[in-house]
Amino acid sequence: MFKPQEMSKVIIAGTKDYMKAAIDVLYAHDVVHITEFSEESEDFKIGTPYPEATKLSEQAISLRSIANYLNIKGKEDVSTKYTVDSLETTFNEKIERLNFEVSKVIQKISELDSQIKDFTDKNKQLDPIKSFDIPLEMYRGYESIAVFVGLIKGQLSIDNITTDYYLESTPYSRGNVIALFVPKAFETEVFTALQEQNLAAISIPEIEGVPKELISEFDVKVSGLESERETTRADLKKLQQEYIDYILALDEYLLIETQKAEAPLNFATTKNTFIVEGWIPTKRLEQVQGDIDDTTNGQCVLGIDKSEAAAVEKVPIALENPIPTKPYEVFIKAFSLPKFNEIDPTTFMFFWYPFFFGLMLGDIGYGITVVAISAIVRWKIKSRGLRALAGVGIYAGVVSIVFGFIYNEFFGVEVFGERGLLSFIYAYPTIPRFDNVLNLLIVTMVLGIIHLSLGYVVGFKNEYTQHGLKHAVYTKLSWLLILYGGVIAIVIILPQLTRGSGISFSSGLVAGLALAVIGVIFLILGEGVIGIAELPSLLSNVLSYTRLVSIGVASAGIALAVNKLSDALFISKGGFFLILGALMLIAGHAINTALGILDSGLQSLRLHYVEFFTKFYRGGGLKYKPFGFERKYTEEK
């Protein structure tokens, strides 16, 4: 619970004849975290992958491209599972056939695409001149006439050059389309004049016929081609449905076989033997050990490395927490995994995170909303990270509801008691937030002190296991002494200062100061004089917990504002305005819920990451990645 899973360092060694069998056993168990072998020496070389690795990964690539054409993402749920045996014997020819069938359809689609594009392009070209009844062949092939077709700004004015021309003109876009026929003699002059009018020439397609007729003819062709394309796409869809099970299974099979074939890249090998180093959860050790022994007839052995060197090496970390606290692991993983000899703070977060969240959000209505949203996410969404967050959300929402009863708030409205919505229900002693700001501020600072103390105590334990008692006293107990000494002193001094009576030294004050001074001495012994520079951070850490009130009051303030405004602006006027008022209430509270979840969630997390974790947590653990695969679409015999 407070510790990551216990790991044992293992060495697996055997003759090369049995390497494949050993790989199969390790892979099937999916528990051994293999440490990469990288330092080659005279005796030990990095292993070479099995020759089929290349072939397998080539097949995997062509399968992926087929899957891509068929729009198979690789995460679909399917009903049939394929056995490894059935895949192994058939996949080569099956991939070939699939490739043939799919590429036939894909090719047809792309041919249709290019034909459709061809016709639509022509239609686009013809569109400007569609109102001219000149057949396309009339635009070209003259010896003494120059033809200009294009878009110009304004009306054509070339009368000062020549009046001997034929012109078709019609407004188009933000200018005019012209088809101008002039004697060749004037070609250059007219061209210059046209350029001054920003001539954008239109090229005439090399086909024959009247534009208007051609356009309608092409439109018919395009719609014919498009419907053909639709049927071909339906064929593709049919192929997808037919083969999806097989493709997913085969993809998984190829991935697994490639991984197995490439496994020797992490092994150390000699001419006839191989050695694998790795880590295994201690509780699974015997089972794997026995299995390897059985499968390889004792030709491979799995031994435990209990040497000193193994103990300080990078141990892979697998968190191990009971199911109720498991969702909180997501926060630890996002921060950094603990080292093997560090305390896993998941369980602390299980208690404190929802507590802080609820303290901030603290509203029956918002709490119910959070629980409902989280439940829906957990029910509908498959993503592991989101599901974990939703799990956290359910706890946090429930605590928010509890605090909602304490604060007596339902979507910012008072519920129980004489001022409340349900005034007939007896008001138990509630703590309305707006009336108790000062008290709540003090309570949260006390909570902060408790939370920080817990951090230092855990830090003490960590330092004690890692560096011994002396170090733990100097670096952690010192801070605890400073914290409590400081608190005692401030609690005594502050009232005296606010009364303006001057400081009188009582025994309590002296004791507090003495504690703090001892703490500072320890600190200097532990971290040097530079440690003093860290002292003010303790004060800001404690003050930081006042956010628990201020964010809560701000959120309650927004809720109150939404209610008051919608009442004053709309609801009090009745009739049609009731609808507007309801809409404003819904929108306002929706925004406030989103803000409340985001802010309470992040600030509670921040109090853990920044204030709490810095007191004990270093992290930097290596992620445990067992060699193996959780089969989803295939099964072994």
Added chain:
Amino acid sequence: MVDPIGAGMIGLAAAIAVGASGIAAAMGEQAIGSAAIGVMAEDEGFFGRGLVMTVIPESIVIFGLVVALILLFVTLPRL
């Protein structure tokens, strides 16, 4: 009888406390936020940590908020 000018002054003081510290927090978050987005372009897994780092300067505005709350809910009623 509450002195209206005094009450108004307290209201203004609370507004300045929240407003000015809000601007300060925003200035801090701006720099961290853009850096965090930069890291996310490299590694999308940084989103969670980036978000938390971005809200670290929020402490500033929260202290402003605490000051405002004390002014409005503690000092003002005692006037």
